[in-house]
């Protein structure tokens with residue numbers, strides 16, 4: 386079979402290392418003669434997996450000792466409610482940079498006053514607003530560092546005078562970040578880490594316990610932290626796969642190395658979008674995402690959109706169709722995407738241009 390290049394936005398490409406080791410553990414976990422799918426999560430072998438994965442998250446992101454790492458079921462969307470449930474006492478501020486940010490805002494409003502400091506909705510979320518101020522009495526300022534659907538990314542983390550909370554679902558582990566600026570960082574696993582079913586959450590423990598409302602146990606960061614991320618049965622398979630991905634990241638030299646590779650891959654693809662007469666990028670140049678590259682056909686070639694899609698698919702390029710709210714194409718080039726696949730896409734774009 387011809388090699389497929391996986392550009393899906395999520396669930397999305399995982400390293401071969403992750404997939405092979407997870408498949409092997411589904412057959413025979415830690416030499417136990419049993420499948421990973423049928424062992425107790427409280428057995429010593431899985432506790433070791435859970436602990437090592439949490440330690441590796443800390444190591445790779447240089448998480449300070451003020452913060453703890455937990456794995457929580459329910460994906461990033463669960464964190465849209467869990468973060469305000471645990472942290473929003475009176476008021477929180479949010480930056481509206483896209484569909485996911487808007488969903489986070491909607492949930493936060495259930496818990497208190499929400500100040501939306503700026504929005505890029507006026508231009509279909511094609512840029513990151515930069516002129517705004519955050520009320521100093523806000524409990525936190527929520528940002529979405531990478532906007533998966535619209536292909537924009539915050540290239541600098543803002544300093545606003547209140548602690549940050551961030552949805553990093555689609556760019557966690559793609560670059561180093563200063564975790565000390567954040568009360569909470571959360572990310573659904575299915576972009577840069579593991580199969581869906583779990584979110585990794587990094588929480589500053591002394592930011593907890595400050596809200597007046599009672600918090601149901603499963604939605605309480607404190608309960609998950611105090612139980613070493615084993616309050617109930619955790620998503621065993623995604624956490625095992627996450628550990629494989631984290632080991633693979635460490636083996637390659639950690640986040641500074643991954644960041645360099647990501648910068649290089651994105652530069653190759655954006656250069657071709659800018660050069661090729663058929664295409665144009667949709668995101669403001671200075672806010673272009675290194676993870677999700679969105680592009681459309683230039684006006685005069687609009688009618689070739691489905692022809693290019695078919696041509697690319699025939700050449701092994703999978704998952705390039707853009708989200709319906711942007712249209713056109715989106716190439717998701719997460720950490721696990723090799724440079725050779727980005728080069729193959731560029732070759733396909735060049736070859737298609739020649740046919741026109």
Ligand SMILES: *Cc1c(COP(=O)(O)O)cnc(C)c1O
Pocket residue numbers: 395459460461462463485529531532533552553554555573574576
């Ligand atoms: C995919 C994604 C989500 C949604 O994640 P779920 O795990 O499906 O809830 C939220 N935020 C961002 C930035 C995403 O990319």
